[in-house]
Amino acid sequence: MIWQSIYVVLMFQFVLVFGAYDLKNLNIWPMPESVEYGAKSIFLSKEFHLKTDGSKYPDASGILKDGFTRLLDVITANNIIEFNSKVDDSLLLQGINVVILSDSDELQYGIDESYKLLVHANGKQNYAEIEAATVYGALHALQTFSQLCHFNFKSRKLVISQLPWTITDKPRFSYRGLLIDTSRHYQPLPMIKKVIDSMAYAKLVKCIALAYCRYTGFSFRNTFFSKIMGCYAKKRGINVLAELDVPGHAVSWGVGYPELWPSKNCTEPLDVSNEFTFKLINGVLSDFSKIFKYKFVHLGGDEVDTSCWSATPRIKKWLEQKGFNESQAYEYFVLKAQKIAVSHGYEVINWEETFNNFGSKLDRKTVVHNWLGSGVAQKVVESGLRCIVSNQDSWYLDHLDATWQQFYTNEPLTNITNPNLQKLVLGGEVCMWGEHVDGSDIEQTIWPRAAAAAERLWTNVGRLAKNPKDVGLRLMHFRCLLNQRGVAAAPLDGPGRVAPIEPGSCYVQ
């Protein structure tokens, strides 16, 4: 009697909690390049397992194995949801067979992230099939697969619907970044780990730029982040890129070495006249090169107010000797820092001010990081340099008034039609500056807006919605997915990290 009632309420719950899971709809985020699907369903077997028949990848460091374990964790909500065993074998999916063509697990800019995913509707010994060029493409395929699984409230079992699935997929841009400012506030390690996890859910990120040395905060990182670099992020297919912002935003350096400050009362930019400044940059970049294996390093170069240089007698004297005005000294500093980074094998990313001031002088391998406004990418690529887009009006997460719709519609290739120039736009990066963000609010400030940018950066332009309205339900579904996985993604309506409205499910906020 009771259980009857509970079943009826279950159905009600089903509508409430999985209301947005419209079986006629695709609920995969970001949208793959090509998707075909049917109308059949299948249960996941209790012995659901990983096979690698025909794979060339040895998985010596367990990247694939751990990825599969994480898949099981998220689809079973850490073993709360049950698999099925009581149904006919032909209605069960036994596992996934993953074939990886490359035996290397090097994680680097531009690696092949493509994959193919097949889920057959039936047959004895039915296994889903994944084929990928690299293990990191296979990890993306597992993320997509996890989004095909859902909990059926009537059977109380894990189900995949809309079978058979045929999905082929690859990213539109290789550089899909999220910047975390670990300097302005203390960002706890567990939070950064969760952000890395959720980046992988959104296929968002090949890199985090950690804003090192802004005000405070770099050495503390070395202890912890080096361990993350070595293992945690790489196992999730995420490169970590460090920003060493010079000569501005570097006040904290002077705490260790006061001589790097022009003077006690005029503490930035770093003293351009002091050879030790560059010796220290060389030392830090030498340390970085042992930890951060990504081919790029970020040298900042933004928001440099050089007035302290002229205001400090010994530096003023040096400027006169060199015959430099302040802006020439700024150029001298940035180019000298670039040479040091190049000597450590890095290609350099600099904020757009360096391009706006002396673009023609920059190392030809420089990647210019746009942030001030739109239209910069076009100028950069026309000058032959490469570009990353982060225009603050649309892709700065700390701008709470920037809606997910703005994040979604921000097009990196605006007004860039020449295919050769388009290739010079490496991608983009959403930036989580930390003035008002710490362990208490970073997740809901990043999500779900970062996911909107993730689809812009991942999905083939032809499959991107012209009108964000057309993807609202699907993004809402992804937001609920993040919540279900313990990520505090905020509701979609309203500004960043808005509180949910009146009672309802996570699908109707």
Place this chain on the structure above:
Amino acid sequence: MIWQSIYVVLMFQFVLVFGAYDLKNLNIWPMPESVEYGAKSIFLSKEFHLKTDGSKYPDASGILKDGFTRLLDVITANNIIEFNSKVDDSLLLQGINVVILSDSDELQYGIDESYKLLVHANGKQNYAEIEAATVYGALHALQTFSQLCHFNFKSRKLVISQLPWTITDKPRFSYRGLLIDTSRHYQPLPMIKKVIDSMAYAKLVKCIALAYCRYTGFSFRNTFFSKIMGCYAKKRGINVLAELDVPGHAVSWGVGYPELWPSKNCTEPLDVSNEFTFKLINGVLSDFSKIFKYKFVHLGGDEVDTSCWSATPRIKKWLEQKGFNESQAYEYFVLKAQKIAVSHGYEVINWEETFNNFGSKLDRKTVVHNWLGSGVAQKVVESGLRCIVSNQDSWYLDHLDATWQQFYTNEPLTNITNPNLQKLVLGGEVCMWGEHVDGSDIEQTIWPRAAAAAERLWTNVGRLAKNPKDVGLRLMHFRCLLNQRGVAAAPLDGPGRVAPIEPGSCYVQ
């Protein structure tokens, strides 16, 4: 050269990140009953382990063992922080020896939660000592121990300072509750698990009241929560108590059984005239009794607008036959529901409206749950009934304007001086109602304000600060501890879940 600089910055970081860790200060939250400490320090050994020499507790279900594993996880930030091995044995703490006097692991209202914790300054084979009546007292001791450990940025090792430690501790109140409203919004399981974890950090909670059946949401819970009840919460010493709110706040019942609604247009309170209403309550409480082993069940009884009863012909007719007016019918309903709960072995908690309207008729074992205002507890205990304090002006977490200082200074025994009457106040409960709370903001709305109430409920009244200013730094330290453990506790300044202010460490928000 570089490393010198990094060390200097490290010290700077130390001040920034552990600035509030004043070694002349006690940074334990909530404050134990009695604490003695010295000025020595010791490293934790690489082989830091658990011993149970002389313990009567078999730990068949692994409650102590898992508690110790969680201790290692939090003090090492999941194995990021290193133990020490390179120093002299006499400077190393080898582990903890835990002696438990009771062999039972029954978790119930009123069990002995006391413990004694000793950490000696030196000696070969140096083990910390914990003695507790029950395993749950021992879990509290492990939480206290975890707060004695900190990361030394110079040695980069785990250290305990202020040795030797002699701590004896027990809670002031046995009922220290946090209510989570799982009905108005979907609260993801990982979030509820994290809330349970953080309750244990604050020694806050013997119980969560899950607000069942408010609008929606109970059956979904049965699948998941029953597993949590059985294992997750109990392993952390946390009882889970369910609220079955009747006759009001029960609209969702009618989705399964429309006949429970007075009519389609007048959907609450539940139909008092329909015997099936009570049959269903009996059925649900029968289910509850298999899942929720805590001696109390919450039957709600609040905010009942009975006008639908008179407005519905068949119920109006029934009222006339019974000679009831609406308020008599409300009393009839509540008392009948109480009898059903008692028949399932429960003692009943009801919201204060039941007491305010017909307190003398309530089952003598009723626990009255105060929420409307202050002064109620005094009336309740003077009438001989027991009371739980949750006055909304100070202990409703959804009231964002209620500051941590208000949470801290809210005294359950206000104007209750007679020791026999004081015993009738079981404790209190902070309430996280879910109108604007879901997986995206529940943690920072609960913490750190709930921790302020936790000390009020745990700590001996003589050791509570008269002026909350005196505990601000210590609570700030606990807030940072929560952040370091991945709990999104908000800054202390300002209203609930406020964003952090300008750049700084988590100690100066």
